[in-house]
Amino acid sequence: MKLGKLSPSMLSNLLGQIHINDPRVLLGPGIGEDAALIDFGSKVLVAKTDPITFATDLIGWYAVQVNANDIACSGATPRWFLASVLLPDSISEDKIEAIFSQLTEACEELEVSLIGGHTEITQDLKQPIIVGCMLGETEKGKTISTSGAQIGDSIVATKGIAIEGTTLLAQQYYTQLIGKGVSVSTLESAKTLLRSPGISVVKDARIACSKVPINSLHDPTEGGLATGLREIALAAAVGMKIDVDAIPVLPECTTICEALSLDPLGLLASGCLIATLPKQSTSELISALEHEGIEARTIGEITKADSGIVMYNSEGSNPLPDYDRDEFARYLETQSK
CATH class of the missing domain: 3.90.650.10 (PurM-like C-terminal domain)
Known part of the structure; x- marks a missing residue:
């Protein structure tokens, strides 16, 4: 397979296999839709996940930015962030601390709370990978798709x-x-x-x-x-x-x-x-x-x-x-x- 996104045709076939029966899910997965919308009473919860897989010295900062972007494109305000941080066994403690500092600083810049996640040293990994999950909220009737x-x-x-x-x-x-x-x-x-x-x-x-x-x-x-x-x-x-x-x-x-x-x-x-x-x-x-x-x-x-x-x-x-x-x-x- 080639590097990058799955083709629209393959992705469409895969997404077509998903059946959501929960009426609180206002918007689920779809081509071009980068965040899910969930009914939370007077508010709408907006959920997004995106990885950073390309090599970069700013991987922690990147992870927050790209996930916050898709929340904002739904008409919502980014609020809470979780990060799964996968690290190669060759990484130094200094680099791990730098990644964590990037995560916290980027969240502070956007007034987002870093509320959890996961860290591990992963076998056969050549470079760090971060899979971020951003949650945001907006009022009902103000979401954008x-x-x-x-x-x-x-x-x-x-x-x-x-x-x-x-x-x-x-x-x-x-x-x-x-x-x-x-x-x-x-x-x-x-x-x-x-x-x-x-x-x-x-x-x-x-x-x-x-x-x-x-x-x-x-x-x-x-x-x-x-x-x-x-x-x-x-x-x-x-x-x-x-x-x-x-x-x-x-x-x-x-x-x-x-x-x-x-x-x-x-x-x-x-x-x-x-x-x-x-x-x-x-x-x-x-x-x-x-x-x-x-x-x-x-x-x-x-x-x-x-x-x-x-x-x-x-x-x-x-x-x-x-x-x-x-x-x-x-x-x-x-x-x-």
């Missing part, structure tokens, strides 16, 4: 792409990229993207939900912006028309992807929030985000399903690329051979 996108909605993207993938490539293939002609200044700038503009979309989502009527929010991760857009379309049974020239590709991302022959649209895109909303509210949303220092722009619109998912520019239109795995995972695999 990926499937909520409506025909006629504008599609807005924040910050730019591909923050996470660009940083990981710069960190892990620094020397190789220098050899391919990428400047030191570009690589150093790329390494700072995790913090500024950052991979958290919690603030982006909070602003969006508080300022305008939002139909759908989604946090594109593996498979990049293109996969995130496709997940919205599949979940909502709609089509899309995407303006290629409007997609905010960060200059560091463009340079590094060109050097490694990768496509920015298919590269790990944590940090970019996709929002769909009524067209008449688009300007207000963009203004509200930019007032808080978050860049945002309209990149397309939701169309009927039979229109397909297409990209267009002045030269014409083409189907949105369909990636069977993330571009980072694809490159990682080529380097391990």
Whole structure:
């Protein structure tokens, strides 16, 4: 099997085997739905789990951020976090303490309580893995699902792409990229993207939900912006028309992807929030985000399903690329051979 997510067809078949009889489960597993919703009286409990499997010195910090993002994209506030931390037998005590410090510091930054989890030294593990579980809450009637996108909605993207993938490539293939002609200044700038503009979309989502009527929010991760857009379309049974020239590709991302022959649209895109909303509210949303220092722009619109998912520019239109795995995972695999 290839590295990365299971294919949508395989995942759809697997999820089709799940039958939920509990009426308190308001939203269960589905393509493009990254969190579950559970009826808790006057509140809705939102539950999310996500692992960090790529090598990174910030694995604890990452684990909190990516799980909090999906809670926020459900219209909820991240509240409680649990982490299962699996460690190789070669790890030092200093590194274990560093991971724990990252977990606690990231939770404090987001005002999340670290309420439990599990730790162990695991046989045959090459690098640490953290499987996080984030719980959040919101009031009834205020939840948002990926499937909520409506025909006629504008599609807005924040910050730019591909923050996470660009940083990981710069960190892990620094020397190789220098050899391919990428400047030191570009690589150093790329390494700072995790913090500024950052991979958290919690603030982006909070602003969006508080300022305008939002139909759908989604946090594109593996498979990049293109996969995130496709997940919205599949979940909502709609089509899309995407303006290629409007997609905010960060200059560091463009340079590094060109050097490694990768496509920015298919590269790990944590940090970019996709929002769909009524067209008449688009300007207000963009203004509200930019007032808080978050860049945002309209990149397309939701169309009927039979229109397909297409990209267009002045030269014409083409189907949105369909990636069977993330571009980072694809490159990682080529380097391990």
